[in-house]
Amino acid sequence: TPEEWVRQNFIEYLKKEKNYPETLMAVEKQIAVNGMQRRFDLLVYTRNGQPLLIAEFKAPEIKITQETFDQVVRYNMALRVEKVIVSNGLQHFACEIDYTKNSFSYLPEIPAFPERCRYSGNGFS
Template sequence: MEKLNLPEYNFRTKTENGKTLIFDSIRKKFVVLTPEEWVRQNFIQYLKTEKKYPENLMAVEKQVMVNGKQRRFDLLIYLKSGQPFLIAEFKAPNVKITQDTFDQVVRYNMALRVERVLVSNGLQHYACEIDYPNNSYSFLQGIPEFKEGK
């Protein structure tokens, strides 16, 4: 897999039926290793290791209802209170992240009322905070560390 703009981590992988699988520690199972999954697994490790996000507060690829439609998020991190804290959207490294991509992700997540949004293709990472009263968002300097209640 492609080298990402993240620290390097070791992963459990295996091959089944000609497909490479990677172990997802959040879902507790092996999943097909696609370029997008490679970004997701590396970012999960980055958030856990470097930014101190608790693994037990992470949810991967769960269904949610948004404006009456079923949607699936890539990664959602909760506070201990159960309130969503950060939602992430991952793209394959060859997918360019444009302003339109980010605007789409932010609009999609406005219904969830998540305070922070993260978008990454493994090479470029963008994080923002949502200002719900003003229906706007501002980009952060980097990926925030996990702090309960912040």
């Protein structure tokens, strides 16, 4: 499907250009949100297993709207990740969420895999 094409290409971009380890990616897994089962497109974890980034993908002909963001934000209520990405393959939006201030900010580009998630004093974290 066109959405699957966007997902696969975006995952390759994250791996090759932004250094996200494929082993820390979960694709199309179910989560419980307000007692209902939902399926996210992509979830990336830190090396210690904490959710770091959630992404929602749409087909290129689907315009990214507030409804698209609302969908991924609903999924994130259960996960509380730091980064949210929405893409249709033509447009990409990334946000960083600050839970202490209950706010978010748009990022100028897709963030790289955080250095703090790569290594710790005891090896990988």
